[in-house]
Amino acid sequence: MANVLGAKIKELRKQKGLTLEQLAEKIGSGKSYIWEIENKGVKRPSAEKLAAIAKELDVTTDYLIDDAQTEMTDDLEKEVLFRKFGQLESRDKEKIMEMIDSWSKK
Amino acid sequence: MANVLGAKIKELRKQKGLTLEQLAEKIGSGKSYIWEIENKGVKRPSAEKLAAIAKELDVTTDYLIDDAQTEMTDDLEKEVLFRKFGQLESRDKEKIMEMIDSWSKK
């Protein structure tokens, strides 16, 4: 079991019903490269590419990189949530935060 | 100012009182490379190296990569927020998640 990163990406990609080409285009790379990451394994992929892939697959870059983290657990759900939250406009962020704040005081 | 990544790393490293050599050793790289990231700028550093640096500097890899994200307060706020989130009733959690989910799609 060498290529944990590739396995994660492949699974997440298929879960989203994306082809190599579709994912590749979304992150601005060639489909051949995605294939090599998934199957052949790339030794040290760039943070840039991996971050773009992570964003497209709704996980954090750290989740993709960390070989120890392989299960779709609560932790991952939280990471997904983190990621999406971080991409909201600041006024939406504030509303969410206010909501959590007040509900946590009940 | 081109090299946002380098600036972030340099600042965080100094905040922790680490020299190039100390940080380099902790992440298993040469000090020259850290210096080049910080000063000369490396175009596409590997996710592996960046994740190791991020871990050592107590930030996420995504924070380092995203040029738009330059304020540490964002990350701190998020940590506090999600600690609170974790303590909500599951009913409330779901409502929050739905909200983030739908807002993040615009």
Add this chain to the structure above:
DNA sequence: TATATAAGTTCGCTATCTTGAACTTTCTGT
């Protein structure tokens, strides 16, 4: 089945990473 189209695979090539060792500058103590 035959053909077309989409999906996946291979590979050569250039750009970039990343290192180690030598070099220069800055600090520290006497």
Add this chain to the structure above:
DNA sequence: ACAGAAAGTTCAAGATAGCGAACTTATATA
């Protein structure tokens, strides 16, 4: 001021990323 140590800087060279374009395999449609 001076020597020695520590921090920072330069660079040549081998290793790897990542692309394009051609190729093969699967899937669909008639």
